[in-house]
Amino acid sequence: MSQRLLAWLLALTALSISPLAQAHKPSDAYLNLQVEGTQIVQRLDVHLRDLDRELVLDRDDDGRLQWAEVRTRWDELQRYTAERVRLSADGQPCQDTADGTPQLDEHTDGAYAVLRRHWTCPAGAQALAIDYRLFADSDASHRGLLRLSHGNAAPQTAVLVPGAATAALPLNAGAAGAGPSSFAGFVLEGIHHILIGTDHVLFLLALLLPAVLVTGVAGRRESALQWRPMLVEVLKIVTAFTVAHSVTLALAVLDIVDPPSRWVESLIAVSVVFTALDNLRPMLAPRHRWRLTLVFGLVHGFGFAGALKDLGLGGGSLAASLLGFNLGVELGQLSLVALFLPLAWWARSTRFYQRGVLVGGSSAVALIALAWVVERVFDVTVLGS
The missing domain is CATH 1.20.1250 (Growth Hormone; Chain: A;)
Structure with missing residues (x-):
C-alpha cells in the first residue's frame, strides 16, 4: 500500500x-431589525452558552447559569454586543441607544439573552450596512441570521458571516427588493450547517x-x-x-x-x-x-x-x-x-x-x-x- x-x-x-x-446545534444569533424610515429597532438574541464562553458569566463555575449571574452582568453584555454589531447608512454611522431591560427567551436549543437597541440613521439615507463581528475571533462556525422588516411588508432574510462585508440593505420599503438574496445566503448556510x-x-x-x-456476482472477475x-x-x-x-x-x-x-x-x-x-x-x-x-x-x-x-x-x-x-x-x-x-x-x-x-x-x-x-x-x- x-x-x-x-x-x-x-x-x-x-x-x-x-x-x-x-x-450541539451550531452557534447562531438572531438579529431582527424593524425599520421605520431612518429609525431602526433592533432585537439581538444571543445564546447564553456563547456569551458565557466569552465573558465567563458562570462565576461560581457550577456548570449552570443562574438568572442573577446574567442579570448582574447585563451592562457588560450590552457593551460586548454593541461593539460587535454596528449599523451605518450611506457610509455614515447610525447613532444608537440601548434598552437596558434584562430579558431572556427560549429558543429550540436553550436560553438566549435578548439585547435591544434603538438606532437613528442619517436623514435621507437609503442603504443600510451591518458590521457584524460577533464571536469573529473565537468561533469560526458562528453565523448571524438576519430578519429585516419594513412595516407590514414581507421581511427579508440574510446570513451574516462575522467579519465579512454585507451587501447594501434598503432603508425604505419601496426598495425592499434591492437587498441581498436570502435564497443564496441560506444555500450557503445549509452547506455550512451540515459540514460543521x-x-x-x-x-x-x-x-x-x-x-x-x-459487490456484484460472487466469483466474477x-x-x-x-x-x-x-x-x-x-x-x-x-x-x-x-x-x-x-x-x-x-x-x-x-x-x-x-x-x-x-x-x-x-x-x-x-x-x-x-x-x-x-x-x-x-x-x-x-x-x-x-x-x-x-x-x-x-x-x-x-x-x-x-x-x-x-x-x-x-x-x-x-x-x-x-x-x-x-x-x-x-x-x-x-x-x-x-x-x-x-x-x-x-x-x-x-x-x-x-x-x-x-x-x-x-x-x-x-x-x-x-x-x-x-x-x-x-x-x-x-x-x-
Missing part, C-alpha cells in the same frame, strides 16, 4: 473520530463505510462494472436520507410537528450509535440499510430545522429560506459523498480499510456518539464544552 494511500486513509479515519467537541454538524456527518460516514464493500452495485447502494442511502430529512425539516419549520429539541438531539445521537454498531455486528441485512437511513433521516430533519424555526419567518420569505437551506444541506451532503467515495473504493480491498477504517472507525464513532447520548439525555458534560 502506497504512502499516499496510507496518508489519505489516515486522514479519513481522523475525520471520522476527531470531532470530540460537543455536537458533527453528528450528521458521522451518521452519513457510518452509513457509507460498508457501502463500498457491496473485478471489472469496471463491479462498482455498479456499490453506487446503487450509495444512491439508495443518500436518497433515503434526503427524502426523510426534507420532509421533517419542512414539517418542523412550518410548525406542523414540533418535538422537543432535547429528545431530537438525543435520538440523533442514538442513530449514530446504532448505525456504527450495525457496521461492527450487522443487525440488518445490507439491502435494508436504506430503510434504516429513512427512519433515522426523519429525526435528523428535525435537527436541521432549529435555525430556520427560530428566525420566525412566514410566507414567501420562509419558502425561499427553507428551499435554499435544504438545497445547501444536499450540496454539502453530496460533497462529503464525492470526497469519501473514490478514496474508500480505491482502498476497500485492503486490510487497513476493512480493519482499521471500517472496524476501528465505526468503534470510535460508536463511543463518541454514546457519550453524546449520555450528555443529551442526562444534561451532563462528558466530552467537554
Whole structure:
C-alpha cells in the first residue's frame, strides 16, 4: 500500500473520530431589525452558552447559569454586543441607544439573552450596512441570521458571516427588493450547517463505510462494472436520507410537528450509535440499510430545522429560506459523498480499510456518539464544552 494511500486513509479515519467537541446545534444569533424610515429597532438574541464562553458569566463555575449571574452582568453584555454589531447608512454611522431591560427567551436549543437597541440613521439615507463581528475571533462556525422588516411588508432574510462585508440593505420599503438574496445566503448556510454538524456527518460516514464493500456476482472477475452495485447502494442511502430529512425539516419549520429539541438531539445521537454498531455486528441485512437511513433521516430533519424555526419567518420569505437551506444541506451532503467515495473504493480491498477504517472507525464513532447520548439525555458534560 502506497504512502499516499496510507496518508489519505489516515486522514479519513481522523475525520471520522476527531470531532470530540460537543455536537450541539451550531452557534447562531438572531438579529431582527424593524425599520421605520431612518429609525431602526433592533432585537439581538444571543445564546447564553456563547456569551458565557466569552465573558465567563458562570462565576461560581457550577456548570449552570443562574438568572442573577446574567442579570448582574447585563451592562457588560450590552457593551460586548454593541461593539460587535454596528449599523451605518450611506457610509455614515447610525447613532444608537440601548434598552437596558434584562430579558431572556427560549429558543429550540436553550436560553438566549435578548439585547435591544434603538438606532437613528442619517436623514435621507437609503442603504443600510451591518458590521457584524460577533464571536469573529473565537468561533469560526458562528453565523448571524438576519430578519429585516419594513412595516407590514414581507421581511427579508440574510446570513451574516462575522467579519465579512454585507451587501447594501434598503432603508425604505419601496426598495425592499434591492437587498441581498436570502435564497443564496441560506444555500450557503445549509452547506455550512451540515459540514460543521458533527453528528450528521458521522451518521452519513457510518452509513457509507460498508457501502463500498457491496459487490456484484460472487466469483466474477473485478471489472469496471463491479462498482455498479456499490453506487446503487450509495444512491439508495443518500436518497433515503434526503427524502426523510426534507420532509421533517419542512414539517418542523412550518410548525406542523414540533418535538422537543432535547429528545431530537438525543435520538440523533442514538442513530449514530446504532448505525456504527450495525457496521461492527450487522443487525440488518445490507439491502435494508436504506430503510434504516429513512427512519433515522426523519429525526435528523428535525435537527436541521432549529435555525430556520427560530428566525420566525412566514410566507414567501420562509419558502425561499427553507428551499435554499435544504438545497445547501444536499450540496454539502453530496460533497462529503464525492470526497469519501473514490478514496474508500480505491482502498476497500485492503486490510487497513476493512480493519482499521471500517472496524476501528465505526468503534470510535460508536463511543463518541454514546457519550453524546449520555450528555443529551442526562444534561451532563462528558466530552467537554
